[in-house]
Amino acid sequence: MALVLNEEQRLLQETAKDFLGSRAPVEALRKLRDKRDAIGYDAALWQEMAEMGWASIIVPEIYGGLEFGFLGLGVVIEEAGRTLTASPLLCSGVVGASAILLGGSEEQKQSLLPSIAQGELTFALALEETHHHRPNHIGVAASQQKDGYVLNGNKSFVLDGHNADRLIVVARSHGETRDTEGLSLFLVDGNAPGVTRTRTIMADSRNAANIQLNNVTVTASSILGEVGEGWSVLEPVLDRGRVALAAEMMGCALESFERTVNYLKEREQFGVLIGTFQSLQHRAAHMQSELELSRSVLLQALSSVDESPEDLPVMASLAKSRLNELVKLVTNEAVQMHGGIGVTDDLEIGFFLKRARSAMQIFGDTGYHKDRYATLNGY
Amino acid sequence: MEDLEQFRLDTREWLTANCPDSQRQPITPEQQYWGGRKGSFPSEDAQTWFERMRDKGWTAPEWPTPYGGGGLSPQQGRVLKEEMKRIHARTPLFGLGLWMLGPAVLEYGSEEQKQQHIRAIVNGEHRWCQGYSEPGAGSDLASLQCKAEDKGDHFLVNGSKIWTTAADRCDWIFCLVRTDPDVKKQEGISFLLIDMDDPGVSTTPIELISGESEFCQTFFDNVEVPKENLVGELNKGWSVAKALLVHERKLMSEMGSESPRQVLTPNEAAREYLEFEDGKIADARLRSDLADYDMLMQAVALTHFRTFEEKAAGMRSAAPMVMKYVGTEAEKTKSELLLAILGSRGLGWEGDGFTEQEIDTLRLWAMSKAMTIAGGSSEVQLNLVAQKILELPQP
Ligand SMILES: Cc1cc2nc3c(=O)[nH]c(=O)nc-3n(C[C@H](O)[C@H](O)[C@H](O)COP(=O)(O)OP(=O)(O)OC[C@H]3O[C@@H](n4cnc5c(N)ncnc54)[C@H](O)[C@@H]3O)c2cc1C
Numbered sequence: 001m002a003l004v005l006n007e008e009q010r011l012l013q014e015t016a017k018d019f020l021g022s023r024a025p026v027e028a029l030r031k032l033r034d035k036r037d038a039i040g041y042d043a044a045l046w047q048e049m050a051e052m053g054w055a056s057i058i059v060p061e062i063y064g065g066l067e068f069g070f071l072g073l074g075v076v077i078e079e080a081g082r083t084l085t086a087s088p089l090l091c092s093g094v095v096g097a098s099a100i101l102l103g104g105s106e107e108q109k110q111s112l113l114p115s116i117a118q119g120e121l122t123f124a125l126a127l128e129e130t131h132h133h134r135p136n137h138i139g140v141a142a143s144q145q146k147d148g149y150v151l152n153g154n155k156s157f158v159l160d161g162h163n164a165d166r167l168i169v170v171a172r173s174h175g176e177t178r179d180t181e182g183l184s185l186f187l188v189d190g191n192a193p194g195v196t197r198t199r200t201i202m203a204d205s206r207n208a209a210n211i212q213l214n215n216v217t218v219t220a221s222s223i224l225g226e227v228g229e230g231w232s233v234l235e236p237v238l239d240r241g242r243v244a245l246a247a248e249m250m251g252c253a254l255e256s257f258e259r260t261v262n263y264l265k266e267r268e269q270f271g272v273l274i275g276t277f278q279s280l281q282h283r284a285a286h287m288q289s290e291l292e293l294s295r296s297v298l299l300q301a302l303s304s305v306d307e308s309p310e311d312l313p314v315m316a317s318l319a320k321s322r323l324n325e326l327v328k329l330v331t332n333e334a335v336q337m338h339g340g341i342g343v344t345d346d347l348e349i350g351f352f353l354k355r356a357r358s359a360m361q362i363f364g365d366t367g368y369h370k371d372r373y374a375t376l377n378g379y
Numbered sequence: 380m381e382d383l384e385q386f387r388l389d390t391r392e393w394l395t396a397n398c399p400d401s402q403r404q405p406i407t408p409e410q411q412y413w414g415g416r417k418g419s420f421p422s423e424d425a426q427t428w429f430e431r432m433r434d435k436g437w438t439a440p441e442w443p444t445p446y447g448g449g450g451l452s453p454q455q456g457r458v459l460k461e462e463m464k465r466i467h468a469r470t471p472l473f474g475l476g477l478w479m480l481g482p483a484v485l486e487y488g489s490e491e492q493k494q495q496h497i498r499a500i501v502n503g504e505h506r507w508c509q510g511y512s513e514p515g516a517g518s519d520l521a522s523l524q525c526k527a528e529d530k531g532d533h534f535l536v537n538g539s540k541i542w543t544t545a546a547d548r549c550d551w552i553f554c555l556v557r558t559d560p561d562v563k564k565q566e567g568i569s570f571l572l573i574d575m576d577d578p579g580v581s582t583t584p585i586e587l588i589s590g591e592s593e594f595c596q597t598f599f600d601n602v603e604v605p606k607e608n609l610v611g612e613l614n615k616g617w618s619v620a621k622a623l624l625v626h627e628r629k630l631m632s633e634m635g636s637e638s639p640r641q642v643l644t645p646n647e648a649a650r651e652y653l654e655f656e657d658g659k660i661a662d663a664r665l666r667s668d669l670a671d672y673d674m675l676m677q678a679v680a681l682t683h684f685r686t687f688e689e690k691a692a693g694m695r696s697a698a699p700m701v702m703k704y705v706g707t708e709a710e711k712t713k714s715e716l717l718l719a720i721l722g723s724r725g726l727g728w729e730g731d732g733f734t735e736q737e738i739d740t741l742r743l744w745a746m747s748k749a750m751t752i753a754g755g756s757s758e759v760q761l762n763l764v765a766q767k768i769l770e771l772p773q774p
Binding site for chain 1: 541
């Protein structure tokens with residue numbers, strides 16, 4: 001197992017750092033927020049990211065992808081976490097691409113993956129129906145019709161859902177609300193008749209939507225995988241999303257941490273640098289320790305996607321749970337240690353604080369993943 | 380004791396007869412009355428309620444009657460509070476004048492200052508803000524630089540203050556200024572009252588992570604302040620400042636319990652937003668966090684009560700010194716817990732996708748981050764405990 005990056009991955013990291021640092025710094029997110037941008041990300045920038053291969057970083061070369069694997073993805077997403085860059089990378093490049101890769105037929109792969117790779121087609125996973133992550137809690141109904149299905153129900157907190165080209169709708173064709181059996185993944189055009197999307201303005205200035213499905217008709221060929229067997233696709237797709245998001249949270253934590261440590265080295269009170277106060281030193285050192293632990297967990301989780309998928313469920317829950325806690329600790333401390341300026345909108349630290357809270361909810365909070373970890377480990 | 384019972388009965392009767400129904404409900408920030416020349420009443424009932432309370436001196440129940448206060452004993456004051464709470468009566472008047480400056484002027488001010496300012500506070504005529512912090516002087520307040528030069532009949536003030544809450548809506552500011560730069564830093568500070576309408580005073584707002592902008596930076600450019608606006612002795616302002624900080628911290632330690640927004644308690648939120656199985660919260664972690672929080676709040680409430688009893692009995696204890704730290708940290712824990720309970724519904728910033736209550740929960744969460752910094756950060760509070768209570772050696 002690779003717990004260090006290889007030469008190629010380090011190069012990719014540098015490229016990503018330079019590019020995102022200059023083209024999509026936190027300032028860019030602030031601008032999108034302030035002008036209440038309708039898309040919520042910079043489409044031209046996303047095109048450039050795609051040209052560098054990032055939209056298809058995990059897509060095999062035969063489908064026009066970069067085939068750089070999850071460790072490669074991790075370094076790019078981590079850098080995006082440092083700059084809080086808004087883009088469809090997570091929803092399309094990771095979750096959307098994975099769903100097609102893991103669940104799609106050969107035909108679906110050939111028709112969809114190259115467009116994802118080009119950054120032309122964006123995806124959103126329409127999963128949640130409550131305000132907590134409950135992937136098997138699906139009430140949206142898929143009823144069979146002559147040559148296809150009709151979808152009815154509501155989805156909430158659909159990331160990028162307000163403008164993604166395609167929705168991957170998790171719906172139920174049979175079984176009770178909490179069963180993992182009876183779920184199917186449907187590809188639905190975002191503008192299909194019967195789809196109503198309402199954008200929600202979230203704390204982290206990113207995009208999510210509430211989606212209503214009202215007699216939306218889909219053909220049988222739009223199912224990813226087998227009817228009623230969607231869970232076997234959904235779970236690994238979510239785990240990949242969790243691991244990728246953990247990488248973003250790592251970047252978010254690392255950036256706020258470094259900014260804070262720098263502040264401890266430059267802010268003077270009582271005639272000394274505040275970094276000389278032992279109470280702050282110990283807490284900074286504690287965060288460093290937590291960052292180290294999280295780093296190892298993250299690397300192992302990322303590499304398990306490609307190298308030992310049988311470990312992925314446990315690793316994904318471990319990574320998401322630990323990174324949730326890390327990012328909470330670090331962003332809270334960052335604000336506190338900055339003192340008064342830490343709670344002003346002028347300072348970017350607040351953007352990290354708010355992004356952290358969203359990331360902590362997406363694909364499962366700490367409680368969810370601790371519980372899952374225990375279950376997977378048989379206790 | 381019997382007198383106190385009689386007082387309770389009379390108070391109960393008076394409140395029932397005089398507090399309008401609309402003033403017996405939880406209050407939102409928009410419904411608060413802060414007085415001042417720039418202030419206005421949020422509603423007619425709020426005005427009626429304020430005027431009735433004012434006429435009894437009950438905007439400042441424990442202040443002396445000659446200056447418009449209610450002249451109540453601390454025990455009577457507590458009874459009044461309890462009786463108001465019983466019917467959910469709103470606080471008729473808010474403000475730093477009532478909470479912080481008033482007590483300091485009553486203790487250190489001249490007779491003229493009491494005549495001029497105390498009644499104006501009780502009557503809601505003047506709204507006050509606090510000019511302590513400066514860009515370079517936060518936790519290390521005593522290193523402040525804003526200077527006041529003695530020009531015979533007045534002081535000439537130059538410099539700036541930062542984080543002055545609501546300065547753009549206030550009439551007066553109480554300031555710490557440097558009047559002697561050549562002595563130990565605490566010994567050259569004076570306590571000055573400045574009319575915000577004086578030429579040379581200006582403010583600019585600073586936006587917060589909660590999306591509100593309560594803060595301002597306040598600038599003084601050759602402001603002439605009459606000598607009689609000095610509170611206490613020249614260069615002895617530090618002791619006034621410290622006395623006032625004690626009030627501020629006490630206030631902040633209690634603030635959580637009367638949070639002004641319409642936010643659910645974690646317990647109520649759990650009922651509304653969490654799944655229950657066999658009467659228990661299904662999410663074991665949130666259940667345990669909620670129990671932790673509830674127990675903490677019980678302990679905090681009991682300690683507040685104990686400190687009151689101890690004070691009334693003339694005893695001293697360490698508890699009041701830790702309460703600012705404990706209270707504001709608990710408030711932060713509560714906000715984090717609420718967000719966790721609300722899940723994605725707690726992440727709404729604005730718009731129709733969320734209820735007002737949900738958005739307020741998030742905004743209050745962002746604001747809770749400020750409370751462990753304002754009025755002396757948690758770290759500084761702990762330093763004080765280590766030094767003053769534990770008398771630990773200093774580096
Ligand atoms: C909501 C809010 C309202 C406020 N309202 C007012 C107001 O109305 N009027 C006013 O004058 N001021 C006001 N303030 C300012 C407030 O008093 C200061 O922000 C506070 O004293 C901290 O100072 P600072 O921001 O300069 O932080 P700094 O002093 O720079 O502190 C930075 C970090 O270093 C830590 N630190 C500093 N010294 C030590 C030490 N000795 N040991 C360990 N750690 C240390 C701090 O705890 C903090 O974590 C307000 C602040 C807030 C957040």
